[in-house]
Amino acid sequence: MAPLVAAHGLRKSFGKTEALRGVGFEVAEGEIYGLIGPDGAGKSTLFRILATLLKADGGTATIDGLDVLAHYRPLRRRIGYMPGRFSLYQDLTVEENLAFFASIFGTTLRENYHLVADIYRQLEPFRHRRAGQLSGGMKQKLALSCTLIHAPRLLLLDEPTTGVDPVSRKEFWDTLRRLRDEQGITVIVSTPYMDEATQCDRIALIQEGAFLRVDTPQGIVDAYADTLWAVRSDRMHRLQDDLHRYPAVRTAFPFGETFHVTLHPGASARALCRHLEDCGHNNVEVRPICAGIEDCFMSLMKKSHES
Amino acid sequence: MKTFTVFVKKEFLHIFRDRRTMLILLVMPVVMIVLFGFAINTDVKDSRVVLLDHSQDELTGRIKEHLLASPYFTLAAEADEVSAVHRLFRENKADIAVVFGAHFTEELTRTGTAAVQVLTDGTEPNQASIRSSYVEAVLASCLPDLLPPGTAPAAYRIEPVVRMLYNPQSRSEFNFVPGVIGLILLLIGAMMTSIAIVKEKETGTLEVLLVSPLSPFVIVVAKLVPYFVLSCTNLMTILLLSTRLLHIPIAGSLAGLVGVTVLYILVALLLGLFISTCAESQLAAMLLSLLLIVPTVYLSGLAFPIGSMPVALQRASLVFPARWYVEAARKLMIQGVEMRYVAGECAILAGMAFALLCVSWKLFKTRL
Amino acid sequence: MKAKPVIIAQGLTKRFGTFTATDHISFHVDKGEIFGFLGANGAGKTTAMRMLCGLSRPTEGTATVAGFDVCREAEQVKRHIGYMSQKFALYDDLTVYENLRLFGGIYGMGGKAIREKAVFLLQELGLATERDTRVQALPLGWKQKLAFSLSIFHEPKIVFLDEPTGGVDPVTRRQFWELIYRAADRGITVFVTTHYMDEAEYCDRVSIMVDGQIEALDTPSALKRRFGADTMYDVFLRLARTARRT
Numbered sequence: 001m002a003p004l005v006a007a008h009g010l011r012k013s014f015g016k017t018e019a020l021r022g023v024g025f026e027v028a029e030g031e032i033y034g035l036i037g038p039d040g041a042g043k044s045t046l047f048r049i050l051a052t053l054l055k056a057d058g059g060t061a062t063i064d065g066l067d068v069l070a071h072y073r074p075l076r077r078r079i080g081y082m083p084g085r086f087s088l089y090q091d092l093t094v095e096e097n098l099a100f101f102a103s104i105f106g107t108t109l110r111e112n113y114h115l116v117a118d119i120y121r122q123l124e125p126f127r128h129r130r131a132g133q134l135s136g137g138m139k140q141k142l143a144l145s146c147t148l149i150h151a152p153r154l155l156l157l158d159e160p161t162t163g164v165d166p167v168s169r170k171e172f173w174d175t176l177r178r179l180r181d182e183q184g185i186t187v188i189v190s191t192p193y194m195d196e197a198t199q200c201d202r203i204a205l206i207q208e209g210a211f212l213r214v215d216t217p218q219g220i221v222d223a224y225a226d227t228l229w230a231v232r233s234d235r236m237h238r239l240q241d242d243l244h245r246y247p248a249v250r251t252a253f254p255f256g257e258t259f260h261v262t263l264h265p266g267a268s269a270r271a272l273c274r275h276l277e278d279c280g281h282n283n284v285e286v287r288p289i290c291a292g293i294e295d296c297f298m299s300l301m302k303k304s305h306e307s
Numbered sequence: 308m309k310t311f312t313v314f315v316k317k318e319f320l321h322i323f324r325d326r327r328t329m330l331i332l333l334v335m336p337v338v339m340i341v342l343f344g345f346a347i348n349t350d351v352k353d354s355r356v357v358l359l360d361h362s363q364d365e366l367t368g369r370i371k372e373h374l375l376a377s378p379y380f381t382l383a384a385e386a387d388e389v390s391a392v393h394r395l396f397r398e399n400k401a402d403i404a405v406v407f408g409a410h411f412t413e414e415l416t417r418t419g420t421a422a423v424q425v426l427t428d429g430t431e432p433n434q435a436s437i438r439s440s441y442v443e444a445v446l447a448s449c450l451p452d453l454l455p456p457g458t459a460p461a462a463y464r465i466e467p468v469v470r471m472l473y474n475p476q477s478r479s480e481f482n483f484v485p486g487v488i489g490l491i492l493l494l495i496g497a498m499m500t501s502i503a504i505v506k507e508k509e510t511g512t513l514e515v516l517l518v519s520p521l522s523p524f525v526i527v528v529a530k531l532v533p534y535f536v537l538s539c540t541n542l543m544t545i546l547l548l549s550t551r552l553l554h555i556p557i558a559g560s561l562a563g564l565v566g567v568t569v570l571y572i573l574v575a576l577l578l579g580l581f582i583s584t585c586a587e588s589q590l591a592a593m594l595l596s597l598l599l600i601v602p603t604v605y606l607s608g609l610a611f612p613i614g615s616m617p618v619a620l621q622r623a624s625l626v627f628p629a630r631w632y633v634e635a636a637r638k639l640m641i642q643g644v645e646m647r648y649v650a651g652e653c654a655i656l657a658g659m660a661f662a663l664l665c666v667s668w669k670l671f672k673t674r675l
Numbered sequence: 676m677k678a679k680p681v682i683i684a685q686g687l688t689k690r691f692g693t694f695t696a697t698d699h700i701s702f703h704v705d706k707g708e709i710f711g712f713l714g715a716n717g718a719g720k721t722t723a724m725r726m727l728c729g730l731s732r733p734t735e736g737t738a739t740v741a742g743f744d745v746c747r748e749a750e751q752v753k754r755h756i757g758y759m760s761q762k763f764a765l766y767d768d769l770t771v772y773e774n775l776r777l778f779g780g781i782y783g784m785g786g787k788a789i790r791e792k793a794v795f796l797l798q799e800l801g802l803a804t805e806r807d808t809r810v811q812a813l814p815l816g817w818k819q820k821l822a823f824s825l826s827i828f829h830e831p832k833i834v835f836l837d838e839p840t841g842g843v844d845p846v847t848r849r850q851f852w853e854l855i856y857r858a859a860d861r862g863i864t865v866f867v868t869t870h871y872m873d874e875a876e877y878c879d880r881v882s883i884m885v886d887g888q889i890e891a892l893d894t895p896s897a898l899k900r901r902f903g904a905d906t907m908y909d910v911f912l913r914l915a916r917t918a919r920r921t
Contacts, residue, residue, distance in 0.1 A: 038844030039815045051518050073520070081518045083511035090510070091324045092317065103313040104519045136716030146515075163841060165715040165870055166908060167915040192842045193871070195908070207844070236877075237856045253849045256876030256906065257895060294845050301846060 002065070004029040004154060004186050005050070009059035012045050019045040021209040022059065027188060027202075029153075032180055034200030035190035036297065042209040043190040044084050047158045050188070051081040063154060077105070080152035084159045086143055090132030094123050094142055097131050098149060105150030115183060116145040119175055137168025144175065148185075155179070157189040161196065173199040194294040205297050212300040217293060224291035224299065229269055230258040233281035242279045246272060253298060260295055261286075310521065314529035321503065322533060332499065336491045336541045340548045343483045354438045355383035357392050357404040362411040366453055370423075370465075373449040374405065379441045396428050403427050403438045415463060425469045439469045444556075484549045485636035486608070488568065489629040491545070492538050493603060496575020497582060498596035500534045504583035505592040523671060531576045538572040558643025564636060567649060570656050571632040577663035578628070584670035603629045631655045679742070681706050681833055681864045682727065686736035689722050696722040698887035699736060704880075706832075709855060709865045711875045711895075714884030715915045720868050721837070723884070727866070728835055729753050741832040754782070757826035757863075760837035764822030767811040771802060774810060774825060782829035796824050816847030820854060827858050834858065836867040840874065852877055872908035883911060885918050 003026035012020040019042045027033045035043045048054040050061060052072035061068045066075045088097050098120075102109050113120070119141045126134065131142060140160060147155060155176075161169045173196065179185045189200070197203045198217045205212040205220070213220060231252075233239050239259060243252040248267030252259050263272065269286045276284045291299075322328050356374065360367050374380050383401040386392050395401040406424035408414075415421035425442050427435035446465045454463060507513035516526050542565070549555040557564060578599065586592035606613075606620060607629035613621055624630045635652035638644045680703035689697040697719040704710045714720045725731040727740055729749030738745045741755035765774050772793060779789035797803045800820055810818060819839060827834050836855075840848045852874065859865055867878065875881050875895060882892040891898055891914055895907055904910045 038847070039842035041844075048514075051514070053514060053517060076518050077520055079518065081515060083514040085509075086511035086515065088510070089317070089321070089512060091321055096317070096320065100313060100317050101515070103310050104516065104521050106310060106520065150519075159842075163716075163838070163870070165718075165915065166872055166911050167715050167918075169870075170912065192844075194845055195871075195873070237860055240853055240856055253846075254852055254877055256873040298845050301844070 003027055004031075005033075005061070005063050005188065007050070007059065007061040010046065010049060010056045010061060011058040012042075012049065012054065012056050018209050020049075020056070023206075023209070023211055024059070025204055025211065025214055027186060029186050030180055030184050031202060032176060032187045032189065032200045034197055034203040035188065035206055036192075036194060036197050036203050036293070037190070037206035038192055041206045043206060044158055045209075046206075047081070047083075047156050047188075047190065051079060051156050052076060053081075077150065078153045079156055080147040080150065080154070081156045082143055082147045082158060082160055084162075086158075088131040088139065088143055088146065091130060093128050093130050094134070095127040097142060098145055101146040102149045107150050109149065112149055112151050115148050115151055115179075118178060119145050119148075135168075136164050137171070140164055140168060140172055141175075144172070148179070153186060155185055155187045155189070157187065159190050159192065161191055161193065169193070169196065194292070194297060197293040203293070205293075205300060207297075207301055207304065210304070212297070212304055220293060220296050221291055224296050226262045226291075226299065228289055228291050228295060229261045229263070229272075229286050230255070230289045231261050231272070231276070231284070231286050232258045233276060233284045235281055238279075239276070239281065242276060242281070246275050248272065251298070251302070253295075255292075255294070258285075260289070260291075262299075311525055311529055314521075314525070315532050318503070318530060318533040322537070328499065332495060332537050332541070333544075335494075336487070336545055337548065339487050339491065340484070340545050341552070343487060353381050354379055354402040354441070355400065356380045357383050357386050357395050357401040359386045359389065359392055359404060359406040361409040362407045364412050366412045366415070367407045369453055370407075370446070370449060371405075373452070374442070374445055377441070377445050379438075380445075392426060396426075401428075403435075403442065405442060415465070420464045420466055422466045422468050425467045427469065439467070443467050443469075484545065484555055485633045485640055488542060488545055488636065489571070489607065489633045490600070490604065491541055492568070492572055493575050493578075493600055493629055494596075495534055495538050495541065496572060497578040497599055498593060500531060500576055500579030501582035501586060501592040501596055502589050503534070504530055504580065505586050505589050508583075509588060527580060527667075527671060531580065534576060534579070535572060538575070539569070542568050542572075555640075557640050559639035560646065563646045563649070564639045567632065567635045567639065567653060567656075570653060570660070571628065574628045574632075574656055574660045574663065577660055577667060580667045580671070581663050584667055603627050606630065608633050628656060628659050631659075678706050680704055681742075682710075682738070682740050682866065684723075684727070684736070684738040687723065687726060687733050687738050688735035689719075689726060689731065690734045695887055697726070697733075700884070700887075700889045701736075702882060702889060702892055704833075704864055704866060706864055707859050707862045708880065709859050709867065709878045711878030711881035712866060712868045712884070713875055713881060713911060714868075715918055718884040718915075718918065719887040720884055724835060724837060724866075724868065728756060728758060755832045757829065757831040757834035758837075759822050759826035759834070759839055761819075761839060761841045765810045765818060765825065768809060770807045770809050771797070771813075771821065772806045774821070775828065778825050778828055784829055792828065796828070800824060816843050816850075819843055819847070820851055823851065823854055827863055831863065833864040833866060836865065838868055838870060840869065840871060848874075872906065872911055875907040875911070881907065883914050885914055890914050890917070 005027035008024045010020050010023045023046060035046065037043055045054065049056050050063065050068060052068050052075055055069065063075055064078055068075060089100070092100065098109050102112070123138065123142055123145065126138065131139060134142065144160065161172055164172070176187055176189065180187060200217065202214065202216050203220065204214040215223065231239065231243065240252070240254065243249050243259060243261060248263050248271065250262045250264050252261045263269070273284050273286045322332065358371055360371065375382055384395060386395065392404045404426040406426065408422065411421050423446060425439050427439050446467055450463060450465060507516070517523065550557060582592055582595045586595055606624040607627045613624055613630065631652040635649040638649050682704040685701050686699045687697060687701070688695065688699050700723060712720055712724065722731065726733050726745060727738055729745050729752040732746060740752045743751040743755065745752055766777070769777065775793045776789055797806055802817065802821065805813065813821070823836070823839060840851055843851065855865055869875065878895065880892065880894050881898060882889050884890065893901070898910050899905065899907065902910045902913055904913065
């Protein structure tokens with residue numbers, strides 16, 4: 001089956017800054033495709049090119065067989081785009097916002113109620129409240145409803161969960177998965193939260209306008225080549241400096257309650273453990289662990305900087 | 308079409324739900340007109356008038372009666388010669404002088420036209436011009452009374468020759484109403500409209516609108532319609548207030564005045580659109596509008612007569628739409644000329660509208 | 676003998692009309708502690724933080740920060756704290772050094788002290804070559820690190836960090852926490868809110884607010900034991916799910 005979205009060699013510069021340096025990828029129908037990377041990595045630029053709002057300097061992109069440049073008009077009915085800073089009309093009520101976005105796409109809330117029913121049920125008690133007075137999580141749900149209301153085949157969601165608390169974030173991802181399973185909607189979504197990567201079917205790690213790697217979350221984790229050690233002691237604040245000072249340590253990053261450490265070839269974990277005890281740490285624990293997406297991202301980031 | 312109405316309704320909701328916007332849009336024009344109006348009204352009542360009559364016949368006597376019967380004038384003195392008038396002015400015992408020549412009646416009956424000299428104290432130019440306009444009004448209105456029954460008043464004309472003493476360059480047709488209309492409509496058109504459009508840029512909603520099937524043309528028109536309606540409402544309020552409350556007559560055709568004003572509103576809205584395409588934030592839009600509005604106050608003849616400005620500034624004033632509008636509106640409102648005399652101003656305003664439309668259209672891209 | 680806590684809140688309450696944003700919260704934070712202040716959007720975190728910074732008057736209850744009462748001695752409180760948020764941190768149109776000079780000046784540092792400290796600080800951050808660069812030209816990660824260093828430039832007793840790492844890449848996020856650790860080692864108390872749950876683990880103690888009240892307050896490991904959870908993320912989910920407020 002042909003991919004729903006296909007992009008080849010997309011390039012875009014703003015003055016001297018290169019926002020995208022030749023990005024190509026394919027997204028299959030019914031897939032949740034994540035763009036994972038920090039602010040300024042080029043995610044928003046990519047979204048705006050796909051949403052037919054921005055002309056790429058080079059490269060092509062098609063959605064559903066339609067070119068984003070040549071066929072932008074029919075294409076616009078098939079995509080639901082939520083810009084990064086999208087914040088609805090704060091002075092309109094929940095209901096007014098939805099009715100407005102439905103009508104500009106020539107539809108009504110009633111016609112496509114089945115699409116948003118799941119989300120709208122949670123918003124219904126506040127339908128006369130102004131959007132500006134909703135909590136962050138509720139605003140996000142309303143924004144998603146407004147993006148869905150014209151029954152698009154592809155959702156382009158630019159950082160929908162930024163600044164939203166973990167509970168609302170989790171609910172948001174649950175909703176996206178339901179949309180994929182029940183409506184067959186394809187989603188391209190970006191996030192700066194690495195822990196959300198596992199919620200996607202496939203992810204692209206993006207940094208400084210280029211894809212570091214594209215794979216399933218599991219595939220990315222599996223490709224992590226180094227042995228990763230989780231190190232902890234009862235003096236975590238000191239551990240940082242002592243780890244960095246040990247010559248056999250290649251990288252050491254705090255990860256929650258442990259440090260994730262990689263060692264230079266030939267170095268042993270036992271030696272590290274002894275070194276830390278010599279530095280005055282008690283209850284030192286060094287054990288091998290599986291890498292997470294964030295470990296992979298940082299390792300890939302380092303490699304791309306070195307090359 | 309339904310989409311369009313929904314869109315326009317949404318725009319009105321934005322306006323009605325923001326108290327500050329409402330205040331600027333609806334209350335400010337009223338306050339401005341009333342303030343201007345009353346400030347002027349209280350000051351120019353009971354002007355002390357000096358009469359210098361070299362003709363001394365029945366006709367001039369009747370004109371003098373008419374003048375003094377008006378609530379705006381009280382008699383300061385009957386002078387015998389011009390030097391006495393000057394003395395009275397210098398001693399601040401008179402505000403205005405009306406001088407009839409020795410052959411006034413003879414000229415009027417023979418040629419149908421006679422001149423009356425009106426001298427005003429130009430140290431207060433605004434009041435001076437209002438006073439002289441009152442004299443003109445009295446002279447025009449008393450004409451039918453003076454003529455023998457059966458003669459057509461249209462055949463006769465008393466021509467006031469106004470001279471402002473001590474400040475001869477000040478123009479006499481000063482009137483604030485066209486100025487206030489010009490300023491308020493610019494404020495609503497340029498500032499409020501550009502802010503409203505840029506606000507959608509800031510919230511990201513404009514991007515969503517642009518990717519919708521709505522054509523950019525519909526988006527722009529729908530955003531402009533409410534401000535057009537409000538501008539028209541304001542025009543009506545101002546005209547009603549100035550004619551009913553302040554008793555300022557509209558000398559020319561009302562339809563003509565409204566027509567020219569609607570054209571000006573269009574220019575103001577397009578200016579707003581143009582500003583919104585240049586500005587990325589509401590603050591930038593406001594500053595850009597102020598950059599436009601402040602020189603407009605000085606250079607369009609709203610407050611200061613263009614005739615007395617240095618040539619360079621006079622040239623600069625040519626690019627401000629308000630200058631052309633105020634000129635046309637004054638001709639229509641005060642001088643009461645026919646429409647064909649403001650055709651030039653109208654053509655220039657229409658040209659500006661067209662140019663702005665083209666530029667904005669190029670800048671307001673389908674793609675951001 | 677243990678030193679007196681640097682933040683003591685007792686029954687701290689803020690009402691807006693009939694809405695109680697912060698509902699009788701009591702806690703204390705020790706010197707040099709990294710205190711994580713978590714909660715869902717709208718749980719009352721920001722309101723509580725504003726009261727502690729002396730920006731908003733409590734409706735009820737008291738709090739002392741750095742030994743000063745937040746109601747009666749708000750000015751003294753402000754003098755002894757640093758503050759950094761994701762939204763406002765630095766003046767984009769000023770250079771790095773101009774920002775340093777400005778904030779040093781605001782807190783009453785002398786010109787010489789500012790100059791000396793600036794050299795040291797820029798060296799430490801690796802920004803020495805960027806001294807005269809406008810802040811807007813710096814990458815986000817650098818800006819955030821610089822902003823944090825600025826918030827403790829005047830050696831405050833406590834620094835309040837409101838979601839300091841939002842949107843920052845993972846490596847910079849770690850470097851940022853290294854700075855936090857270093858500050859804590861110097862004895863600066865760190866009071867931080869975040870939506871990254873792994874960052875909650877870096878804190879000495881964590882409080883979780885739900886519907887205006889503190890539902891849990893302990894070390895991350897104790898919290899995980901108590902809720903039988905593997906990560907702070909699970910702890911947070913379990914607590915925040917009980918929220919009624921939207």
